[in-house]
Amino acid sequence: MRQASAPSGDSGASPRATAPAGAIGIVGRSSSHFTRVTRIFAAELRVEHDFEVVPDLTATDAAAFGGNPALRLPVLRTPDGPWFGAINICRELWRRSAQRPAVAWPEDLDRPLAANAQELVLQAMSTEVALIMGGLAGGGPTARQTKLRTSLLGSLAWLEANAPQALALQPPGRALGTLEVTLYCLLEHLEFREVLPLAPYPRLRGLRDEFGARPSAAATAYRFDR
Numbered sequence: 001m002r003q004a005s006a007p008s009g010d011s012g013a014s015p016r017a018t019a020p021a022g023a024i025g026i027v028g029r030s031s032s033h034f035t036r037v038t039r040i041f042a043a044e045l046r047v048e049h050d051f052e053v054v055p056d057l058t059a060t061d062a063a064a065f066g067g068n069p070a071l072r073l074p075v076l077r078t079p080d081g082p083w084f085g086a087i088n089i090c091r092e093l094w095r096r097s098a099q100r101p102a103v104a105w106p107e108d109l110d111r112p113l114a115a116n117a118q119e120l121v122l123q124a125m126s127t128e129v130a131l132i133m134g135g136l137a138g139g140g141p142t143a144r145q146t147k148l149r150t151s152l153l154g155s156l157a158w159l160e161a162n163a164p165q166a167l168a169l170q171p172p173g174r175a176l177g178t179l180e181v182t183l184y185c186l187l188e189h190l191e192f193r194e195v196l197p198l199a200p201y202p203r204l205r206g207l208r209d210e211f212g213a214r215p216s217a218a219a220t221a222y223r224f225d226r
Contacts, residue, residue, distance in 0.1 A: 104177030
């Protein structure tokens with residue numbers, strides 16, 4: 001599946017040489033929040049790429065996961081080799097962008113509130129995956145699952161109270177930030193996978209709806225790949 005968009009504007013920086021059509025590919029799933037982070041970055045940065053769906057998440061061959069020996073998604077295929085992990089991929093997409101707009105990366109969040117928000121969002125994303133996988137195993141809730149759910153609820157309560165202020169602490173003039181993208185992808189995913197309802201979190205729902213109005217969010221909506 002080819003994802004294409006035309007660059008608009010030029011930051012003046014020299015992007016990495018453009019690869020031939022089809023040479024850049026995001027390997028992942030349309031239902032994955034970590035994959036969606038990279039797809040939103042690609043859309044925002046206007047980097048052309050293929051989207052390669054992994055059909056079988058139970059596979060045990062690294063080749064099925066874009067060469068990632070940890071059997072994890074997403075992966076970015078490039079002529080220079082694969083990039084593993086969402087944040088790594090987003091950085092490489094930025095380097096390949098013709099625009100290179102200002103991005104607030106995790107290391108730019110140099111105040112405790114903002115840095116902790118980013119940490120809790122990424123932790124909540126991983127916790128949600130563990131809860132989903134535990135649910136697929138069947139049976140009653142285990143002590144581990146109970147702790148994971150308590151952890152997720154605690155993170156969301158903290159984010160409900162602090163996320164707006166944390167987002168306001170991002171560097172001014174940015175076009176995009178990992179905090180706002182990962183937060184959006186987490187919040188959308190919680191209801192998409194019916195892990196937790198967002199009704200008790202009005203401030204988080206407002207942030208989700210605000211980011212969800214962006215074309216990059218509409219173009220990467222969650223769905224189950226066939």
